[in-house]
Amino acid sequence: MAMTGTLFERTLANADIESTFADAQIVVAMLEFEAALAGAEAAEGLMPQSAAAAIVAACRGAPFDIEWIVNEARRAGALAIPLVQQLRDRVAAASPEAAPFVHRGSTSQDVIDTAMVLVTREALLLIEADLGRLVEALTGLARRHLETAMLGRTLMQSAEVVSFGHEVAGWLAPLLRCRARLRQAGEAALQLQLGGAVGTLAALGDKGPAVARRVGEKLGLPVPAGAWHAQRDAWVALGCAVAVLCGALGKIGRDLALLAQGEVGEVAEARQAGRGTSSAMPHKRNPVAAMVAIAAATRAPQQAATLLAAMPQAHQRGLGDWQAELAVWPSLFIAAHGALRALADACAAGLEVDAARMRDNIETHLRAIGSGDDAGAIEAAARRAGAAAKAQLEAFETQNRKPVP
C-alpha cells in the first residue's frame, strides 16, 4: 500500500502520484542507481563482473526495510547512508568479496538526487497524461460553446458580454504553454547526478566520465557537463514550472467555483455518487475539483519558494537547504498532479453548462444598469468573442503541431 504525505495532503491527491513518490518507490529508484553504478563500474574494469552481479541481485532482491533506513537516516543525516549499509550487508551475506564495491566512488547525494530524478520523470509522465486529458476536454468544451453568450466579469463585477468558449479558451492557453514549459524544463532537469565526494568523481580516476556515461545510458538519463550537487537551478526551474501550472489550474478552479455559486449557476461539476456531498447539508453539490485546484494553487507558491530559498547551497554540498528541498519536492508534485487529475476528471466527465442561465444573467445585468435588452447586441458580442476564441484555438493547434524545442 503506497502512501506519502500528511493525511489531508493525501485527500487532495490520488493513488498514482502517491505511488510515484512513495517511500518504497524512492528506495527502489535509489537501488536502481546503485545497480546501474555497479554495472557501469564493472564494464569499465573498476570491479569484477561478479561483484556487480552480486550488487545488482541484492538491489533487485527482497524489499528493503524502509523503517529501519528512515530511523538510521535520522541519526546519520542522510538516507543514503543506511540504505548503502543495508545493501552492503546483503551483498556481504551473499558474496563477501563484492561488498567493498557497493556505492564505490559515489556519494549520498548522487544516489538520492538521481533517485529523485527517476521518480520525478514518472511524475512528469502522469502530469503530461492528465494535462492532455484536460486540454482535450476543455478544447471540446470551448468548441461547443464558441458563441454561447456569457457575462464577462472584471474586478468581480459584471462587465460586458463574452462567450463561454472565450472563457474556456482563456483557460486553455496557459495549459498549452505550461505543457511546453514543463517538457523543456523537464528535459533540462532530468539529468544524472554523479559526482562523488566533491563533484569531481576523483575516486574513479580517469574512468569517471565513462562510468557516468554508462550509468546515464542504463537509467535513460543525460549526463550533464558537471555534477549539479549544489547547482540546483535547472531542478528548481522545473519546480517553478510545476508551480506555474498550479497557478493556471487554480485560475480554472476559481472561475469554476464562481460560476457554480447558487446565484450565478452557470456551470456545475457533473453529478456523481458520493461527489461533493456535505455531511450537514444533503442538498449540496460542492465543486470538489475546483476545491482541489484552489488548494494546490494556495500551497504551490510556497512550495516553489522553499525550493528557491534552498538554492544558495554552500560549496560542494549544502547543509540543511538541500535537505529542505528534498523534503518539499514531492509535496509540490503531489499538489499539482492532484489538482490536474481532479480537473481533468471533472471536465472529462462533462461540466454542466447552463446557457440559458448565462443569458438570463446577462439580461438581468443589462436591465440593472439601465441598458436596453438588445438581443442583437448580445449575440454580436458573443460572436465576436467566439471568433477571437476560435482564432486562439487555431493558434493552439498550430503551436501543438510544432516539435518541442
Place this chain on the structure above:
Amino acid sequence: MAMTGTLFERTLANADIESTFADAQIVVAMLEFEAALAGAEAAEGLMPQSAAAAIVAACRGAPFDIEWIVNEARRAGALAIPLVQQLRDRVAAASPEAAPFVHRGSTSQDVIDTAMVLVTREALLLIEADLGRLVEALTGLARRHLETAMLGRTLMQSAEVVSFGHEVAGWLAPLLRCRARLRQAGEAALQLQLGGAVGTLAALGDKGPAVARRVGEKLGLPVPAGAWHAQRDAWVALGCAVAVLCGALGKIGRDLALLAQGEVGEVAEARQAGRGTSSAMPHKRNPVAAMVAIAAATRAPQQAATLLAAMPQAHQRGLGDWQAELAVWPSLFIAAHGALRALADACAAGLEVDAARMRDNIETHLRAIGSGDDAGAIEAAARRAGAAAKAQLEAFETQNRKPVP
C-alpha cells in the same frame, strides 16, 4: 507503524511527532469528537442514552479503514464524510436505531478542526518538553562558558571579543520568549470547533450552547464565543509562533555549523555511533542537528505563509484554502519538532567546546589586523561579555518564574 509526511520530510523528523500527526491518530481524534458529541447530545436529551452508548462504542471499537476513508474523501471533498459514513454503518450494524444520531447537528469542519486541535495539543506538549530540554542544556552550557573568550563575528567577518557564554545566552533568549509565545498562542488556539452547517448550531435548537459546553468539557477544550470555521486568526497565529521558533532554532543551527567548520573548529556535535557520517568520506563528522534545524528554518517560513495565505476563507467555510491549511499544518509542526528534538538531543549529549581553539582564533585575528596580542584585553572583553550574559541568564530566571499570562 505510524508514519506521515514525504520520505525526506520523515528523515528530518522523529517517531514521536510523526505518531502525533499520523493518519490513524487524526482519525482517532475525529472519533473522540464524535463520541463526545454523542455523549453531550444524550445528556441534553437530543438522543437516547442508548444511541450515544452505541456511537461511543463504535468510536472506540476496531480501527477504522483509513485507506478506504482517504479514497472516498478524494471524491467527497472532505475526510469527515466517509468517516462519518463508516461510523454510521458500524453503529447501524450494532444498533440500527442509533445510526441517525451519528454526527447529529454537526458538520465536517467541526470534527476535522477539533481533531486537529486535539493532535496539535499533543504536538505542543512534545514541543514544550523538548524546548525545556534544550533550554536546560543551553543554560548549563552558557553558565560553564560565561567568560570563555571567543571571537565575535559580524557580517561573517571577525569582529571583537565576546564570550561563548554570551553567544549561548543569545541563543537562549528567543527560546524562552518562544516558549511564552507558544503557551499563549496555544491557549488561544486550542478551542473547540462546533458550529454545525453554518456556524450557528441551528440544528441543535436551543441546546447548541449546552452541547458545546459538554463537548468542550469532555475533550478538555474551551468553548469559544462562536465557531471559528472561517476565522482562522488564532489558529494561524499559533502556526506563526511555531515558525518563529523554527527561525530561532535555525539561528542556533547556523551558528553551530559555522563554528564547526574545519577552519574554525570551536564547537562540534558530540561524537556518536552512526551520527553525521558520510557515505563517501569516513573522516567526516557532519553537524546533523544543525542540518535538521536549518532545514526546518528553510521550510517553516513558507509553511507559515501558506497558513496566512489561506486565511481569506469565503463566508461560512472556505473552498480550497481551508483544505490547503489542513494539508500543510502537520508539516510545520513536524519540521519544528524535528529541529527542536535534534538540537535538544545534540546539546543534551554535550557539545564539544574547544576553548583553546577559540583563543587561538582570537589571537590569529588580532595578529592579522595588526593589533597587539594583549591577553589582558581579551580577558577583559570576555569578562564584560560574561557579565552581560550572566545578567541575561538572571533575567531569564526571573521571567521563567513569572506565571504564564
Place this chain on the structure above:
Amino acid sequence: MAMTGTLFERTLANADIESTFADAQIVVAMLEFEAALAGAEAAEGLMPQSAAAAIVAACRGAPFDIEWIVNEARRAGALAIPLVQQLRDRVAAASPEAAPFVHRGSTSQDVIDTAMVLVTREALLLIEADLGRLVEALTGLARRHLETAMLGRTLMQSAEVVSFGHEVAGWLAPLLRCRARLRQAGEAALQLQLGGAVGTLAALGDKGPAVARRVGEKLGLPVPAGAWHAQRDAWVALGCAVAVLCGALGKIGRDLALLAQGEVGEVAEARQAGRGTSSAMPHKRNPVAAMVAIAAATRAPQQAATLLAAMPQAHQRGLGDWQAELAVWPSLFIAAHGALRALADACAAGLEVDAARMRDNIETHLRAIGSGDDAGAIEAAARRAGAAAKAQLEAFETQNRKPVP
C-alpha cells in the same frame, strides 16, 4: 513630498503610512537616536556636554542629503555609515572637537534598528487608530443587522440561513483578537537596540547599561536584557501579527467582493465620486476597498515569510538576511495599513446593505433545492444567528474592557 515603495504598491497605500516609512522619516529617526546617544553619554561623563550639544544641534539642523547617503550606502553596505559620516562632518564644521564623539561606542545596527523601532511605533499607532475605526463601524453594522436574514455559504455554495449581523460579527472577532495581539507583540518588539560592535557595549566600559537606560528613556523605549542584533524573534513575531491582521482583512475583503457581485447584490461599497470607476465601463462600481484588502492579503504572507526566512542571522550580526528583513519590513506595514484604512473608510462611509435582496436570494435558493418557502423558518434561523451574534458582540465588549496584559 513623502513617498516610499514601488508605484503600484503606493496606489494600494495612503499618505500617512507612506510618510511614516519615508526615507526622510527613517533618517530623522536615526538622527534622534544619535542625539539621544550623545546626550546619554554626556550625562554619564563619556563626552563633554558641549560635544553632545553640538551633536544634538547637528542632528536637528538642516535636512540631510538622503540621496548622497543612499548612494554611499550602496558601496559601504550599511546606511548608517554615510549617515554617521555626514553627521560627523557637520559636527566637525561647527565644533571640530566634538566630531570624534559622534556615534561613540555604537554600531550601524544600533542606529538602524532603533530607527526602525521608532517609525514602527508610529505605524502601529496608525494601525491602532484605523483598527478602532473599522471595529466601530462593523460593530454598528452588526448591531443594525443582527437578525437580517442572509444566506450562509459554505465551500462557495448556498448553505443555510444565517443573519448579516452574524456574518459581520464573524469579521469582527479576529479584528479584536488582532488588536490585542498587536498591542502585546508591539510592546515586546519596540525595544531599544544598543549593543555596540558585538552586542556587549564594550566600548562604553562600565557605563554601557547606564547609557542604554538613558537613551531608552529619551526615546521612550524599554531597554532589553541584551542587544537583539541577531535575535529577531520578538521583531518577527510582530511582523507575523501584522500579517495575521492582513489575513483577517483579506477575509472581509473577499466576503465583500463576493457579496457585491452583480448576481448576489447584497452589499456594496458606498457610492463616492471617482471611486471604483472603470476606464472602459462607466456603469461599474468596483469594490475598491475589498481590492486593496485582498491585495494586502496576497502579499503579506510572503512578506512575513521573508522576515521568518531572514531569522537565522549568523553570530553577532547577519550578512544579507538582516538587510533583507529591513528591505521588506516597511512593505508589510504599508500593505497592512493600506488595507485597514481602505476598509475602515469604506465601512465608516457606510456599506449599502440590501436586506430585500438577501431575502430574495434565500427564497430563490430554497425554491431551487425544492424546499418550501417557509418565512417562519427563515426568520427563526436568522433570529438564532442574531442571538449568537449578539452573544459574540457582548463577549467582545467584556474583552475590550479588560486591560491589555
Place this chain on the structure above:
Amino acid sequence: MAMTGTLFERTLANADIESTFADAQIVVAMLEFEAALAGAEAAEGLMPQSAAAAIVAACRGAPFDIEWIVNEARRAGALAIPLVQQLRDRVAAASPEAAPFVHRGSTSQDVIDTAMVLVTREALLLIEADLGRLVEALTGLARRHLETAMLGRTLMQSAEVVSFGHEVAGWLAPLLRCRARLRQAGEAALQLQLGGAVGTLAALGDKGPAVARRVGEKLGLPVPAGAWHAQRDAWVALGCAVAVLCGALGKIGRDLALLAQGEVGEVAEARQAGRGTSSAMPHKRNPVAAMVAIAAATRAPQQAATLLAAMPQAHQRGLGDWQAELAVWPSLFIAAHGALRALADACAAGLEVDAARMRDNIETHLRAIGSGDDAGAIEAAARRAGAAAKAQLEAFETQNRKPVP
C-alpha cells in the same frame, strides 16, 4: 531624481534599475502606449489623424503630475483612470474635439500591463548586460585558477580537494543557463496587452486585430493570440526565471562569504575606498557584494511566490491579485539586478584569491584527519578538478555559440 522602493531596498539596488521602475518611467511607458494606440486607431480610420496627433502631442508634452495621479488612483482603484483623465484634460485643452478619442476601446489593464512590459524590457536589458559582465569576469577567474588546489567542503565540513577553478565553474554553469532561460522567458512574456473591457476588443469592431498589430509594431512588442488580462503564466514564468537567477547569485554570495571568513581567508572582495567598512570596527572589510546577493536570494523566493499566489485571477480581470502582482513585480527585478550588479562589479574589480592560504587550509585539514601531507596527491586532485572545470568551460562556450531558441 529617480527613486523607487523602500529605503533599505534602495540601498541594495542601484540607480539604473531604480530609474527603470521609477514612478515617472512607468507613467512615461503608459503614455507611450496611449500614443501608439491613438496612432494605430487613426491609421485604421477609427479616429481623425488630427485627434491622434493631439493625443500623441499631449503624451509627449510636459511631465504628468504623478502625485495627483497616485492620490486619485487610491480612490479609483486603478492608476490608469486618473492618468487617462489627466491626458484627456490636456488633449481637451488643446483640441477639444480630440478628447473623446483618448484611450478609445482600451481598458486600464491594457495600458498598465503594456507599460510594465515596456519597463521590464529595459530591466531585462540591464540584467543581460550585467550577467554578461559577471560571466566574463568569472570565466577569466575560472581559467586563471583551473588547477589552484582548494579544499572542497560538503555539509559545511572540510571534504576533499577540488580546485578554485572548479568552484568558479560551478558558479558559472547556472548563470549561463539562467541567461538562456531569461531570454526565452522574456521573449514569451514581453507581449502587447490589448483586449479592451473584457479581452475581446469589442469596442473596436472588426478593427481590433489590425489596431493591435499596429500598436505592437509601434512599441516593438509581439501581439499574442489573445489578451492575457487574467492569464499570467508567461509573465509569472519570467518572474520565476528572475527568482532562479537570484538563487544562483545567492549561492555565489554565500560561497564568497564563507571563503572570506577570517579563519578561511581564501577569497576577498577587492579593497575600495568606502567599501565594506564598519561604523564600529575600522579594520573590517565586509563582503558587501555577497551581502547584497544573499539579501536578494532571501527576498526573491517570496516575491516569486507572491506572483504565483496571484495567478488565480477571477474571470476577465482579477480583484486584488493582479494589483498585488503589480506591486511586487518591480521589487523582484530591483533585488535581482541589485545583486547581479553588485557581484559583477566585485568580480570585475577583481576578487583577491589567496592560493597559498587555500593550500594551507588543505594541509591543515589533512593533518587534522591524520592523513599524510602528500603534495602529489593534492596536485593530482586539483588537476583532476581542473580538467573537469575545463571541460565544463568548453561546454559553456559551445552552448554560448548556439543561437537562442
